[in-house]
Amino acid sequence: MTARDDILHQLRTTLARPDLRFPPVQTEALTPATRMTVTSAAGDKLALAHRFGAELVKLHGSYQIVESVAEARMALINQLLVWKSAEAQSRKGYRLETSQENSVLSWQPDLLPIQGIDDALKDMGFQLVVPTSLRSAESREAIRFIRCGLTGVEAAFASTASMLMPSGPHTSRVTSILPFRHLALISFERLYPTLESWLREQREANTLTDFLREHANVAMISGPSKSTDIEMNLTLGIHGPKFVHAILFGKPEET
Numbered sequence: 001m002t003a004r005d006d007i008l009h010q011l012r013t014t015l016a017r018p019d020l021r022f023p024p025v026q027t028e029a030l031t032p033a034t035r036m037t038v039t040s041a042a043g044d045k046l047a048l049a050h051r052f053g054a055e056l057v058k059l060h061g062s063y064q065i066v067e068s069v070a071e072a073r074m075a076l077i078n079q080l081l082v083w084k085s086a087e088a089q090s091r092k093g094y095r096l097e098t099s100q101e102n103s104v105l106s107w108q109p110d111l112l113p114i115q116g117i118d119d120a121l122k123d124m125g126f127q128l129v130v131p132t133s134l135r136s137a138e139s140r141e142a143i144r145f146i147r148c149g150l151t152g153v154e155a156a157f158a159s160t161a162s163m164l165m166p167s168g169p170h171t172s173r174v175t176s177i178l179p180f181r182h183l184a185l186i187s188f189e190r191l192y193p194t195l196e197s198w199l200r201e202q203r204e205a206n207t208l209t210d211f212l213r214e215h216a217n218v219a220m221i222s223g224p225s226k227s228t229d230i231e232m233n234l235t236l237g238i239h240g241p242k243f244v245h246a247i248l249f250g251k252p253e254e255t
Contacts, residue, residue: 035200039159041193046252048158048191053248055161059223060236061244069114072185072249076117077124079245080104080148083181087147098145103129105143105179106150108170113152113187114249131172149179149241154211155198156186156246160222162195163246167217176221182241184221188250195220 014020028034041051046065053063064075087101106128109118118128128150134140151171155164163184167173176182192198202208212218225240236242 035196037194037196039194041157041159044252045188045191045250048193049188049248049250051158052156052161052186052191053246055159056223056244056246059161059244060226061161061223061246063246063248066247066249067251069249072247073114073117073120075247075249076114076150076183076185077120079183079247080121080126081124083148083243096145100143100145101147103127103143103146104148104150105129105131105146105175107152107172107175111152111170112150113185113190117150130170131174132169134172134174143174143178146178147180149175149177149182150185151176151182152185152187153190154218156184156191156248157193157195157198158191159194161246162220162222164195164198165219165221166211166215167219168215173217173219176219177240179241180237181243181245182221182224184244184246186246186248188248191248191250 041048043051049065053065056063064079066072066075084102102125104121104126106112106117108130109115109128121128129143129146131139131143134143151165153163154166156162157164163186165171165173165176176184192201199208202211221244224236224242224244225238226234226236227238228234
């Protein structure tokens with residue numbers, strides 16, 4: 001008997017003892033009532049939006065809450081203008097012209113939760129760029145200097161200010177990873193108290209398996225990219241965006 005077999009034999013022998021409290025002889029399947037959650041959030045959609053925003057601020061992000069799609073579109077444009085001004089003011093010395101200063105890395109426009117964004121941004125001098133294949137050096141160079149990324153979300157969770165981001169042919173993950181600044185549009189319809197509440201809805205609709213199979217990558221984003229050294233000095237923007245701004249929109253009376 002090898003050392004490995006001896007260890008496994010001891011484990012099986014110990015686990016077979018009838019006086020052990022764990023594991024139980026019979027294990028009942030979890031139900032929605034008995035399934036535990038790590039965090040919690042309560043209230044209507046507006047309350048969840050405020051909770052999401054409060055948690056995002058704790059994570060060094062920022063947010064706005066508006067009622068209508070028109071207000072959300074305007075908030076998006078204003079935020080891009082604020083960021084553009086901040087970018088210009090932060091430049092020192094020689095100014096490198098890349099022709100990408102007014103570009104915004106984005107999901108496919110018709111997959112964003114607000115329609116008409118492409119035309120609205122063109123009127124303001126911005127251009128949406130939807131990355132497809134990034135296999136060639138030329139395709140990567142074409143988006144290398146884009147400073148802002150624009151996405152929707154599959155779901156957002158109020159208790160942790162986390163955003164579920166699926167990647168696909170028209171929802172490239174680089175839109176929320178590569179740019180220095182990430183702006184996420186979140187409709188109240190996509191806002192949930194917790195991750196577990198979203199999972200429960202997916203299980204009940206029997207859509208979770210298909211969702212996971214249809215996307216090569218599913219990321220959970222909670223605020224800007226962060227890292228600390230051994231002395232716990234926090235640095236933002238190490239592995240992704242340094243700035244994350246969420247615009248949440250929806251009418252409370254309709255939720």
